[in-house]
Amino acid sequence: MKRNILALIILTMLIAAGCSLADRPTTAPAAPSEAGSEAAAPEAAGLSADAAAIAQERGLSPDDITAALKVYQPTGVHDEYMIFASGGHSGQVLVIGVPSMRLLKVIGVFTPEPWQGWGYGVGNQVLDEGAINGRSIRWADTHHPALSETAGDYDGEWLFINDKANARVAVIDLRDFETKQLLKNPVVINDHGGTFVTPNTEYVIEGGQYAAPLGWAYESLDTYNDTYRGAVTFWKFDREAGRIDPDQSFLIELPPYWQDLCDSGKQVSEGWIFCNSLNAERATGGIEEGNPPFEAGASQGETDYMHLINLKKAEEVVQNGGTTEVNGFAVISLQTAIDEGILYMTPEPKSPHGVDITPNGQYMVVSGKLDPHVTVYSFAKMLETIEAEKWTTDDYGVPVLALDDLKEAQVELGLGPLHTQFDNQGYAYTSLFLDSAVARWSLGGEYADLHPEEPWQLVGKTSVHYNIGHLLAAEGDTVSPDGKYLVAMNKWSIDRFAPVGPLLPQNFQLLDIDNTGENMQLLYDMPIGIGEPHYAQMIKADKLEPWEVYPEVGWDPHTQAPSPDGVQIGEEKVERDGSEVEVFMTAVRSHFTPEHVEIEQGDHVIWHITNVEQALDATHGFSIPGYDINLSLEPGEAATFEFDAEEPGVFSYYCTEFCSALHLEMTGYLLIKPSGPTAMTTE
Amino acid sequence: MMATDKFQKIVGPRTPPEALAARRLRFLWPTLLFAAAAILLIISIFLPYWSLVLHAPQYPGGLVVNAYVNHLEGDVREIDGLNHYIGMRPLNEAAQLERTVSIFAIGALALLVVAAIFIHSPWAALLALPAVLLPGVFLADLYFWLNNFGQNLDPTAALSNSVEPFTPTILGEGLIGQFKTVAYADFGLILATIASLLILVGLYMQRRAYKPLLDTAEGEV
Structure with missing residues (x-):
């Protein structure tokens, strides 16, 4: 019935x-x-x-x-939005279509990625930039991707992402969705609050995390208050060059409060940076010595400190030479930051995990994860209070503005509020970790007329599955959010998917936020089986203008210019200079030219190879077995790799992308002759 | 005197002012038609004469080659890449001489048509004839080259066992491997054809205008 x-x-x-x-x-x-x-x-x-x-x-x-x-997207219909998500431990970036939630690509960033040849012949020089003290680091804990912005809105040109574990930052070019640069922070050993950009991408901001002596030095934990420091780094991005310029970048020394996430001011608050922190208690742990463990020690106080940073003043100090150097990197000392009016703080309820600026730049929204409220601070009140010089100081002399002087509103949402994003209807959305829910609440001020509800009120909650961390709405952290879609980035999936052993996928859940009021329909669950993503951003797909193929045959994706070592058809050759052999090769459906390469054991080989195709999707692979080489050569791409021909033998190189009906025939022989008469004997 | 006579015979009679005043349009028509034909010919140089579209599942937008009188445009590189599997030579090796001289040749044809405006005798037809024939000559040459390329496939090519030498379809639909081909006369050739028709009509109009004058002149002699 x-x-x-x-x-x-x-x-x-x-x-x-x-x-x-x-x-x-x-x-x-x-x-x-x-x-x-x-x-x-x-x-x-x-x-x-x-x-x-x-x-x-x-x-x-x-x-x-x-x-x-x-x-549902019928075949051939493209998604309206694209998500760029951190790939968590995979060290990569995930590209996902919305609303279909189809995985479109995994971009190789900090970690080798064989399909793209990333680290197996292409991208090696970029990956090597991420080495620390000469040690190659081939994994990363990627956290917060940041799309480049123009006037506070995504422009679809560049993407940045940080590696929390090693305090590294990556630059990805969205013309070809390839990583162009890795940078190791020379002053701090780990980061968390990165990456975020200023409204015109002048700076890529990398917030700190666990305090340590600056410059990777050693100091005893007994001297924590005096020698351990936090930091926030401002990486100067040169859009023309497509690279971060470390020589134009600087860092501000901060008290050892475990700075966390940051956000850039926008519109009225442009020029200010806001970072929260979670260990104002300066707990140093030591559970094994009878001390409170970090989880308790760092949660004792009722409040931590939101850091209010005047970037304009910081820039002036840098220009006037007011910095010192740590490991060759410009540092504004804590004292200078205090003296020059760069740094202020204000209390924020308890162990917060996010600070998010409203699209009009007027409010800073903080969620104390052990407090059921979001606290809304007024930027205007902040300026007034600073103007009136109304503050106390902390132990380091940093001016501390009173919470009550800055507070605009507090809204009780539920348990474990973490991160907030915004829509185009005057609503804010906050993830509730402990409630496993997304809360929709109403903004006040000039947003009050956009929605039917009273300002600063909880409007509705939708359960998500489970333990939501970040959330993202369509362009929800820009000056002009789109609304429509929201994705809950859930840490646990528990029972949502068919079991795949004890390590479970994460769960991205798509919510429809197009209507007003209480209801936000849950639309789709997408398992993430490659790492634990933290943050992601959702951009309107038509803002991206990626290349279909490289602009010219013989293109070097690293320099984004024609390669001097690009090989055109008819120019193929093998040249020898002493024991150095240089190969100039082309790839086209369905053959490599040349198909025989004869060298000698002990030769150093420099191998240039160009895919001379210009057809969409006509990618060729190129692998040499036994030498750990596998390239992805997209149409027009020129690549160069080098190796020492240590082992003699016969090696069949072949195309590793199924390029054509005669793909299997796209092969050739690398013949490495044994050196000396006794080198190779058959038993 | 003889030479001048002959010249006058070729050039044909001039229009007497009273005849022009009486039948202005009758004398204007051939001029307009020839001029229009010459202009269309010049314009046609900038447009493709013939186009070929290849449809296959893996090319959702199709592959296109546009043949202008002096060059090829479109997915030539990709089509050449595919053709190498069946052993066909690169398309740009075809009709090199024709492509080199085509601009001058068509320019000359247009000038001859313009010249025909001033030749009021039946000789005008001879001047205009090359332009009238241009579309036919283009198609004939195209057929020659398509046939030449299709019939002379490299027997050592990868797919030579599965594709017999063939003559590609010059106009209309064909099928080769997984490719459906659609070949059609493009704007340039259409303009050239219109020019041919305009010239033919113009010649008729010119004869209608000047034959009575010619007859009268001969009568006077």
């Missing part, structure tokens, strides 16, 4: 969906049933009794059907 009622409901919905079609004979009333009328586009013509039968057979509820209709 129940089943029949369900079927009837589904059938009614489907008919309602189809009833806007003139040619569909139906007597169903044109009631605007929420899902039905939304989906009642002419494309819905295919809905039929079959669909109802399928829905019944699969046990789909009307809500399920609505959700399916909202995310």
Whole structure:
């Protein structure tokens, strides 16, 4: 009986969906049933009794059907938005389409990625930039990607991401979705609050995390208060060069409060940077010595400190030579930051994990993860208070503005509030880790007229599964958020997917936030089985203008210019200079030229290879077995790799991308002759 | 005197002012038509004469080659890449002489048509004839080269066993491997054809205008 009622409901919905079609004979009333009328586009013509039968057979509820209709993308239809997500421990960046939640690409960043040849012949020089003290570091804990911005809005040109574990920053070019630069922070050993950009991407900001002596020095923990320091780094981005310029970059020394996430001021607050912190207690742990463990020690106080940083003043100090150097890197000392009015602080409720600036730049929103509220600070009140010089100081002499002087509102949302994003309807969205929910709440001030609710109120909550960390709304951290979609980045998936052993995937859940009011429909679950992503950003797909193929045959993706070692058809050759052999090779469907390369054991080989194709998707691979070489050569790409021919033998190199019907024939022989008469004997 | 006579015979009669005043349009028409034909010919140089579209599952947008009188445009590189599997020579090796002289040749044809405006005798037809024939000559040459390329495939090519020598379709649809081909006359050739028709009509109009004058002149002699 129940089943029949369900079927009837589904059938009614489907008919309602189809009833806007003139040619569909139906007597169903044109009631605007929420899902039905939304989906009642002419494309819905295919809905039929079959669909109802399928829905019944699969046990789909009307809500399920609505959700399916909202995310399904027919073949060939591109997604409206793109997500750039941290790949967590994978050290990579994930590119995901919205609303379909299809994984489009995994960009090799800090970690070798064999499909792209990243670290197996291409990208090696970039990966080597991430070495620390000469040791190559081939994993990363990627946390916060940041799309480049123009006037506070995503411009779709560049992407940055940090590695928390090693305090490194990467620059990715969105013309070809390839990593161009890795930088190791020479002053701090780890970071967390990166990357964030200033409204015109003048700086890429890398906030700190666990305090340590600056410059990777050694000091005893007994001297923590005096010798351990926090920091925030301002990497100067040269858009023209497509690189961060360390010589123009600087760092501000901060008290050892474990600075965490940062956000740039925008619009009225442009020129200011806000960072929270979580260990104002300056706990140093030592559970094994009877001390409170960090988790308790760092959570004793009622408040921690939000750091308010005047970037304009910091820039002046740098220009006037007011910096010192640590490991060759410009540092504004804590004392200078205090003296020059660069640094202020204000208390924030308890062990916060996010500070997010509203799109108009007027409010700073902080969630104390052990406090059920979000606290909203007024930028205008902050300026007034600084102007009035109304402050106390902390142990280091940093001016501390009173919370009450800056507070605009506090909104009780639920347990474990972490991160906040915004939409175009005057709502803010905050992730609730302990509640496993997304809270929608109403903003006040000039946002109050955009939504029907009273300002500064909880509007609704939607459960997500489970333990949500960050969330992201469409362009939800820019000056002009789009609303529409929100993704909950859940740390645990528990029972959401078929079991795959004890290590479970993360769960990205897509929510529909297009309407107003309480309801935010959960649309789709996407498992992430490659690492634990932290933050992500969602950009309108039409802002991206990636190349389809490289602009010219013989292109060097690293310099984004024609390569002097690019090889054109007819220029293929093998040259020898002493024991150095240089190979100039082309790849085209379905052959390499040359197909025989004969060298001698002990030769040093410099191998240039160009994919001379210009057809979309005509990528060739190139691998040499036994020598750990595998390239991805996209159309037009020129690559160079080097190796020492240590082992003699016959090595068949071949194309590792199924390029054509004669792909298997796309091969050749590398013949390495044994050196000396006794080098190779058969037993 | 004889030479002048002959010249006058070729040039044909001049229009007497009273005849021009009486039948202005009758004398204007051939001039307009020839001029229009010459202009169309010049414009056609900048447009493709013939185009070929290859459709295959892995090329959703199709592959296109546009043949102008002096060069090829479109996905020539990709088509050459595919053609090497069946042993066909690169397309740019075809009709090199024709492509080198085409601009001058068509310019000359247009000038001859313009010259025909001033030749009021039947000799005008001879001047205009090359331009009239241009579309036919283009198609004939195209056929020659397509046939030449299609019939002379490299027997050592990768797919030579599965593709017999063939003559590609010059106009209309064809099929080669997984590719459906659609070949069609493009704007340039259409303009040249219109020019041919305009010239033919112009010649008729010119005869209609000047034959009575010629007859009268001969009568006077």
